[in-house]
Amino acid sequence: MGRPLLGRLLRTVLAVWALASAVFLLSRNDANTATLLALPDFSASVMAGSGSSTDYVAAQRVVQRRLGLDLPLFYASRPHSSPTNTPRWHWNGTQNQYHRWLIRLMRGDLGTSFRTAQPVANRLYQALGFTLPLTGTAALLAVLAALALARRLAAKPWWQQPVRAVLVAVHALPLFVLALLLLLTFANPAVVAWFPAYGLDQLATTEADSWSRTQTYLLHLVLPVTALTLTTLPELTLQLDAALAQELRTDYATTARAKGLAEENVIRRHALRNALLPTITQVADLLPILVAGALVVEVVFALPGMGRLLADAAAGRDYPVLVGGVLLTGAARLLSLLLADFLYFWADPRIRWQS
Structure with a gap:
């Protein structure tokens, strides 16, 4: 291995x-x-x-x-003007x-920002302090909710079809539309002002105690995390539900029922692990989806994270920050693929890594 x-x-x-x-x-x-x-x-x-x-x-x-x-x-370049017609390198x-x-x-040096003359590593570190809790929490909630909901849908309860219809409808909504709906509904004084709409970047300058700052930080993350979770949840749930339905029609599931095993136990002990294989691939693909989604929610909710940093760097031609962001995203993608390989091996021991 x-x-x-x-x-x-x-x-x-x-x-x-x-x-x-x-x-x-x-x-x-x-x-x-x-x-x-x-x-x-x-x-x-x-x-x-x-x-x-x-x-x-x-x-x-x-x-x-x-x-x-x-x-x-x-290392090699061609002059713009040459005394002869033949190009010379x-x-x-x-x-x-x-x-x-x-x-x-x-040496671990990502360079210096063109715009602010600050080290790129410091700017990325500051932005990750906002983006990692946002995307990590959304990914964890989406995966856990998809596992629980797909297992319940596979048992064919009476509310199976309405929930599937709602999941398809939410999946059809673009992320920026969903984020704006949440913002206008739950952070709007004219409707319900339960959560703040902006101001997370000013939290470090406040003089409140640590508990109050933690509460404020969590309140700022509720709507962005909800938007990202609702965006990724339908696809994960529908895929896992379809895989479970296919596994429950196999011979080993029929044999387990014939031995008197309850449907919930058939799903949990037999069908779920085999149905997880396509879902593991989706979980590994969550990173680019959440990185792209972070750009949208950070703009909508005015969060100073990686998405806004890279968008501002692209608009301001701050290329060292862009290259550093590409390297960071690629490294995270590498880790997600390796994690998917380990999960494949755990879900099905028959799988062996091939060179």
Whole structure:
């Protein structure tokens, strides 16, 4: 088991590195825009006529040097203008942007933000402090609720069809619509103002005691967690319910009933473990779904998490933050895939890892 695990881990790490490298190289092709956004006041003064273009060019070079954009992009580059018509490539050696980024990455340094000049690792750490409790709680609640609800639906109670219809209806709703409905219903003084609509980013500046701050923090998370949970719950429940229905029609389930085993015990002791295999795949795919959903709910509920950080970084051409976010998301995806492999092996011992 060790060698297949190591091989799969190595392939996934290489895939994450290739993706992050592609994002890095493509982002640096827009280096001029990033430089201009770093000099908004100076560029406006030049356009207004209060500054000279020479001073602006000098300031632009200073900014490029500070951002590390004054070096060639890669190990080899082709000059923009050549005395002959045939293109010529120039070898830059290790004095290039990609080599510096890769060396820093191996040391655990994700670089510095173009916009705030803060370390990218610190910005990601601060954002994760809000996003991890949000997405982790939503994933845990969705999985537990799906397991409990699918088991009850598989027993064919009288409310089976209405609940399935409600799940299909909720599944058809886009996340931003569901989040807005929750916001306008439960955080609206004109309807019911049970929960706050915004202000979680100001919690650190309040002077309340720790218990009051914890209560406020939990109240801010109720609606976002509910939105993400309701978005992921229907698909997990319907898939597991369909898998359980298929397993309950098999011969071993019929034999268990013939031996006098109750339907609930047939589901719990026999059918559930075999029906979990497709659900495990869905659980492993929850990460990209929740990361994309976190962007929506963090914008709707004004939460200072990873979603808003990456959205603002994309709008402001803050490419080091974007590349760091890609690496972080890829690493989390790696862990989710490895967890899915272990869960597969637990659910069905007949499965063996193949190289």
